[in-house]
Structures are given as C-alpha cells and as structure tokens.
Amino acid sequence: MTVSAFRALHRGRTADHPLVLPGPWDAGSARVFVDAGFPALATPSAGVAASLGYADGSTPPEEMFAAVSRIVRAVSGAVPVSADIEGGYGLAPGELVGRLLETGAVGCNLEDSAADGTLKDPGQHADWLAEVRAAAGDALFVNARVDTFVHGTGDLADAVARARLYVAAGADCVYPILAPIAVLPALRAGIEGPINMAAGPDKDSVAELGRQGATRITFGPGLQRSAMEATRALAESLRG
Template identity: 75%
Template sequence: MSLVDDFRALHRGRAPGDPLVLPGPWDAASARVFVDAGFPALATPSAGVAASLGYADGEVPPDEMFAAVARIVRSVSGAVPVSADIEDGYGLPPKELVERLLETGAVGCNLEDSSNANGALKDPREQAEWLAEVRSVAGGAVFLNARVDTFIKGVSDPGRAIERARLYVAAGADCVYPIGAPQEVLPELRAGIKGPINVGAGPASGSALRELGALGATRITFGPGLQIRATEALREIAAGLG
C-alpha cells in the first residue's frame, strides 16, 4: 500500500478507547524523535511550525510553510505518513494547493473553515464547495481533515458544529476536526457525525488519551502543545547554565 493508503487504514476500525495518536513535529529533529518513539504517523501543527520559523501563528508565508513541511517529510524518509496543517489554504486555487502539498511528500492536510485574513467563520456551504474542489483535484492522493472552528469562535452549540461537519463529510472530507470542542460534548458529536473525528488535546498520559477515544475521538492531535512543552524544557535547561 502507499503511504496515503496506510494513513487512511490507521483511521479505520478503531475500537473506542483506542484513538490514533498523532504527535505534531515542528521541525526535522522533532519528527525523527516521534518516529523513533514508534508513532505510526505524524501531523504537523501550523502554530508549532510558525514558532520554529520565527513567526506568529497564521503569519507564515506559504512558501516557507510548504518548505518546512518538506523538510519534516524528508527527515523521516518515508518511514511514516505525514499530514500537514496548511491553515485555510492560503487563498490558493485547489489545483495549486494540492500540487504544492503533494510536492512536499505529505499525504494529508488540515484545512480550517475560518479565514486567516480576518478570523471570521466561512460560510459552511461555500467551504463545502471548496473542499469538494480540493477533493476532486486530489482524488485519493490526499487525506483531507476538515477543521470546524465554531467552538473557538464562540459558537457553543454542538449542533452548529455537526451541521458543518456533515457538509464537509458529504463534500469528501476523510475526517473532521471540531477544534476546541469541550470534552462533555464529544459523545454528541460522535453520534451526529459520520466518519473519523479529530480531537485536540494537550500533552497527556496514555490513559487520558484513551478516555478521549472512549468519548468519541478517532484520532488525537496536539496543536503546538508539544512544541510549547519542549520550549519550556529548553528554557529550564538554559536557566541552569547560568
């Protein structure tokens, strides 16, 4: 099987309490650490990569983001699939977006439904149409994770997230990511959404991550949490050198 086939297979048939845990490398060195630790796939965080490049989240020029993803993919030499957080697609036409993603060697991507330009939620039907274009261009070559930003934009009603998620799944998304969803609404999201659900978490024990799986998470990512934790550890080391 190809790496994208491997990646899709990792999302299928997972038992409750056994989520796919995807660490988020922010550079080549961290990617190698996670692969050496035995994780079967990786998912880059845009905020973590931004920090490694000296930018605030959302301010990385697309050329630099794609180059960073390519270095991460190259560093693991095809050992595991890599999915890339490419924010809201940088305003690129679907064909160019898919071409540039595949040039990095990544087999999946995370696409947000709020705008990098003004932070506003996009119209869900227009977003679904755009995702359908991305899917049409990519075919089966890209695992598409559609982020649902309602919770982080102050819309607390799980029903609104479910409505968007259903549109995105119908448009061809392989997985949906209701970022910022409170833990207590995960069973409702699980009941209302067909297909894999990505849940965000902070660095946590395996038992805590399994609990998220039992509540409805198919896979778990960490955003910039691991990069932040590593930076804190380095700060402590630096303080001890004085």
C-alpha cells in the same frame, strides 16, 4: 508510506486505541517521534510557525511548504505525514493540492475560518472542499477543521451541521478544534466517520478523549510548547 496506508490507520479504532499523531515542528522533532514508534505524524501550523520565528497564522506559504518538505524528508518515508496548511493560503484548489503533494505529505488540515477568525459560510466552504477533493482524487487525506468552538459561538448543532457538509463534500475526517470533551459523545453520535480531537500533552488527556469517542488525537502546538518550556527550564538552570 502511502495515503491508503494513512487512511487505513483511521479505520477500526476502538475507544481504548485511538490513533495518536504527534505534531513535529521541524525535522529533528519528526525523527524523535518516529524513533518512539508512532505510526504517522501531523504537523501543527502554530508549532511550525514558532520554529520559524512567526506568529501563528503569519507563516508565508512558501516557508510552510518548505518546512513540511523537510519534515517529510527527515522521516524518509518511514511514516506518513499530514500537514496543517491552515486555510489554504488563498491558493486555488489545484495549485494547493499540487504544492502539498510536492512536499510528500499524504494529508492536510483545512480550517473553516478566515485569517481574522471569522467563520466561513459552511456551504461555500463545503463547495471549496469538494474542489480540493476533486483536484486531489484519492491522493490526499483531508481533515476538515470545524472552528465553531474556537471562533464561533460553540453551538453544537452548528458544529455537527458543518461537519456533515464537509464529510459530504469529501472530507475523510473532521476536526472540531477545542470542542469541550463533554460534547464529544454528541458529536460522535451526529457525525459519520473519523473525528479528530486535540489533547493536552499527557496520557490521561489522550485516554479520556479515546473513551469519549475520538478516532484520532493530535496536539496542536502543545508538544512544541512543552519542548520550549523544557528548554527554558534547562537554560535557567544553566544560567543559575
């Protein structure tokens, strides 16, 4: 499926029907989610890192791009795949876009904090996002992560201001990661366009985020961690 089909999935969402994108961490989990009927997938960098034996944020870019390629290949074009590529690995916008498109992904997450957790200057980050958009044209769906609630002070006005800058720079969607659900209506009122929120791996969490205004819902590494817990329980049962 094309990037235009992926963009279309974000339009016209209602409070009782947000776009739910599970996060595959490898080829096998990607096939499971496609077989379950999900219309698109969004890889989590932390989940992929764990599957490759790395701590979150420590995956070499070559391995991350290779993992995304395997996930895309596993679903054989049945659904579009968006990839979490963290802060872009220090690559120039043109190279970053080229390498991402080579994987077959149609979208990406790009965060506005540095590897040490420091928030980037929002104006400079918006300029960089604009360069990514210029390099990609319409070929990528850009989900701009807003890290105010995970690495900043949690200031709502700062989150809204950053989101507006990123949308103006060409982001298709914004992702105020770990924003409390209580502030979601205010985020919805202050931000134009789709908003991505992170849910726990349960239907009630997804439903409540949809009711409060989330357009798109992802899970970060939650699904991978749940799968590992299930595997751990099985291992302990067999050991016992």
